[in-house]
Amino acid sequence: MSNDPIKVIDETCVGCQLCVKACPFGAIEMDDKLAVIDLTKCTLCGACVTACKFDAIEMRESEKVQADFSEYRDVWVFAEQDDDVIQSITYELLGEGRQLADxxxxxxxxxLLGSNVSEQASELITRGAETVYVVDQPELTHFQDEPYAAVISDLVKRHKPNILLCGATTIGRSVISRIAVETGAGLTADCTGLAIDPETKNLMQTRPAFGGNIMATILTPDTRPQMSTVxxxxxxxAEVDASRTGDVVALEVDKAxxxxxxxxxxxxxxEDTIMNIAEADFIISGGRGMGKPENFDLLHELAEVLGGGVxxxxxxxxxxWIPYSHQVGQTGKTVCPKIYIACGISGQIQHLAGMSSADVIIAINKDPDAPIFSVATVGIVGDVFEIVPKLTAELRKVLGK
Amino acid sequence: MHFVVCIKQVPEKNDVKINPETNTLMREGVESIVNPFDAYAIEESVRLKERVGGKVTAITMGPPQAEAVLREAISVGVDEGILISDRAFAGSDTFATSYTLAQAIKKLGDVDIILCGKQASDGDTAQVGPGIATHLDLPQITYVRKIEEIEEGRIVGERLLETGYEVIESSLPCLLTVVKEINEPRLPSLKGKMASKKAEIPVWTAADMDCRPEYLGLDGSPTKVDTIFTPPPRGGGEILTGDPEEIVPRLIEKLKELVVGAAS
Known part of the structure; x- marks a missing residue:
């Protein structure tokens, strides 16, 4: 008997090719009027199973004995600190973590890992953490992949959290990937939605796939903790509430x-990074239509008035025209500001992948057919060099600057 | 020194959409390419070889046609390619993928530096590089934008962070993931093209790499795709045209509404 994880039932397949069209990976071909799945290309996403109207495709459930997870309790957030400053992503995770824990x-x-970080531990409590596990060691002053991963993995094994959330930052992505492998846990990157399945109590982790063209909900049903980056x-x-109380638990770890x-x-x-654009509420972005590096000054002025980044x-x-750290899009940064103003950007799919989840998108472009307009909340067909300076001047008045 | 570069074949475009009427995925004719981030890892491995001597081995895990990316790597200076392919790998998530690649690197034996792109353009997880390092119990420097020093047993690299970069020293062997800033990949030379055509690409299966079956493919993957769906459409918003003198005040009114709306 075949042990393949997915298969076409030849007797039921009518050769309609719906599955061939549905497969995002091009893994299904027709052979003598029957669908054949190329297992080396298949990712078991299940799109074909859903598409097949004849129930002719079967996906095998992985053979795992339902483990007992009753020991795994609590929702943990990795508190990222840099030079003793808790990073804002941590508070965002505590905001969402509250809901999941409830x-x-x-x-x-x-x-929380670091050195002399008791003050930071209290801050985490005002943001809603009921317990803060602290490992305070001089070796942990600055992030280093190995000790951070080893210490957190050790805590995970000892204290058995049900869920572990981590920021999808440079540091977060580097350390959590090691922790997941070290503890044999499942890890889902860049989640945009987290929720608890009311029946199974599994964490439903929703993330964009294919540059945001498709959303996928991922489960980690057979292992704990369930790990996600956001x-x-x-x-x-999470809002600050100074009246909150909680426990700070200082933990010793093996020196090794x-x-x-x-x-x-x-x-x-x-030098010229005034602001990390991944954290900015307002972003003014320029593209090919800016023409030359000097013209980015216009965008910097507007950004300054709004208190945003470029x-x-x-x-x-x-x-x-501008350093790589400012690049938004698939090969640059993914941003999610309140307002994104795209100036002279045509809106290639790779760019859209990095900014289309902004709350409000304003697009300014001469070309009325530019693809950027298809995602714009407000589109302006016009000359960036006329519109932007006027906008800056008007906003200065409105904001009293 | 022996450099190993891990590369992935990815679809050229992410233009996958769901047909709203039939709720099925619509796929344009998809061309496959080397993951754009891996091109920088390939280039850097060749530059390091040119700097200190040694050889570069490229490995990829994928279907038989993924051999193409190995040939591409050879055309720009990589010495040999190994295709890791087996239907037992179907359904691998980042855990199973990093385990499988780590087993291949173990089989290669004497390896000094493993290079990966910072992430793949289709999955975007950035998890496989650090996963490989952990399976092999090696140190790592992620998001490397420059190699400052390399010598026997030691490397110094610059890791790109959100607000600058840090200079990190590591012992060897170690694993690096690299960002776009690190170099500009070269084009294939005529000699490289010839070598790539002639190269014999061995195929390693699960049995060749002494893999634990419970760590492979679907069974070795803790994460499962539950559902896929199309995100709610956005945009098609209001378009303003005309005299800037008129448009700008209207835009500001709009912004006021939107910002107030978003805050409430």
């Missing part, structure tokens, strides 16, 4: 876990 009837906890600005920050084969020699801040399309970065 739905599960479990506690919301934070795990990008900036996807969830609302603090060993690191990497060492941070120095940190060099980027972004760019790949075309503008490739032309060396």
């Amino acid at each position: 739905d599960l009837g479990m506690k919301l906890c934070a795990v 990008r900036h600005k996807v969830f609302k920050e 876990l603090l060993a690191s084969r990497t060492r941070r020699l120095s940190f060099v801040p980027e 972004g760019a399309s790949r075309a503008a970065v490739d032309a060396d």
Whole structure:
């Protein structure tokens, strides 16, 4: 008997080809009027199973004995700190984590690594953490992949959280991937929606796939903890409430876990980064239509009035008009501001993948057929060099600056 | 030194849409390419080889046709390619994928530096690189934008962070994931093209790599895709045209409404 995870039932298949059209991976072909699935291409997404009107495709459930997860309790948030400052993403995770913990009837906890971080632990409590697990060691002053991953993995094994949330930041993505492998847990990247299945109590993790063209809901039914990363600005920050109380639990760890084969020699801040655009509420972005580097000054002025950051399309970065750290899109940053103003950006699919989840999108472009208008909340067909300075001047008046 | 670069074949475009009438996925003719981020990893591995000597092995896990990306790597200076392919790998998530690639690297034996792109353009997870390092119990430097120093047993690289970069030293062997800023990939040379045509690409299956079956494919993947759906459509909003003198005040009124609306 075949043990293939997915198969076509030849007797039932009528050769209608609906599955061939449905497969996003091009893994199904017709052979003698029967559908044949190429298992090396198939990702078991199940699109064909849904598309087949004749129930001719069967997907095998993975053979896992339903484990007992009753020991796994609580929702944990990895508290990312940089130079002793808790990063805003942590508060966003605590905001969402509160809801999940309440739905599960479990506690919301934070795990904080660093050196002399008791003040930060209290801050986490004012943001809703009921317990803060702290590992305070000089070796943990700055993030290093190995000791951070080893210590958190150790805590996970000892304290058995049900869910572990982490920011989809440079540090977060680097460390959580190691923790997931070390603890044998499932990990879903860049979730834009998290919810608890009322029946199974599994965490339903929704994330964009194919550059945001499709959303997928991912489950980790057979392992614990369930781990997810979340990008900036996807969830609302937990509010500060100074009256909240909670426990700060200082934990000792085996010294061997603090060993690191990497060492941070120095940190060099980027000179012209006034703001990390991944965290910005307002982003003014420029593309090929800006024409030359000097014209980005117009965008910087507008950004200053709004208290926002400046972004760019790949075309503008490739032309060396602005550094790579400003690039928004598939090969740059994914941003989720309140307002995104796209100036002279045509709106290639790769760019849209990085900004289409902004609350409000304003597009300014000469070309009425530019694809950017298809995602714009308000589109302006016009000249960036006329519109932007006027907008800056008017906003200055309105905002009293 | 022995460099291993892990690459992935991905669809050229992410233009997949759901037909709203039939609720099925619509796929345009999809061309396959080397994951754009991996092109920088390939280039950097070749540059490191040119700097300190040694050889570069490219590995990819995928269907038989993924061999094409290995040939492409050879055409720009990689010495050899190995295709990791087996139907037992079907349904692998990042855990199973990083395990499988780690087993292949173990089989290669003496490896000094493993390079990966920072993430793949189709999955966007950035999990496989660190996953490989963990399965092999190796240190890692992620998001590398420059290699400052490399010598026997030691490397110094710059890791790109959100607000700048940090300089990190690591012992070897180690794993690096690289960002676009690190280099500009070269075009294939005539000699490279010849080599790529002639190259024999061995295929390694699960049996060749001494894999634990419970770590492979569907059974080795803790995450499962439950449902897929199309995101709610957006846009098709209001279009303003005409004299900037008139448009700008209207835009500001709009912005006021939208910002107030979003805040409430």
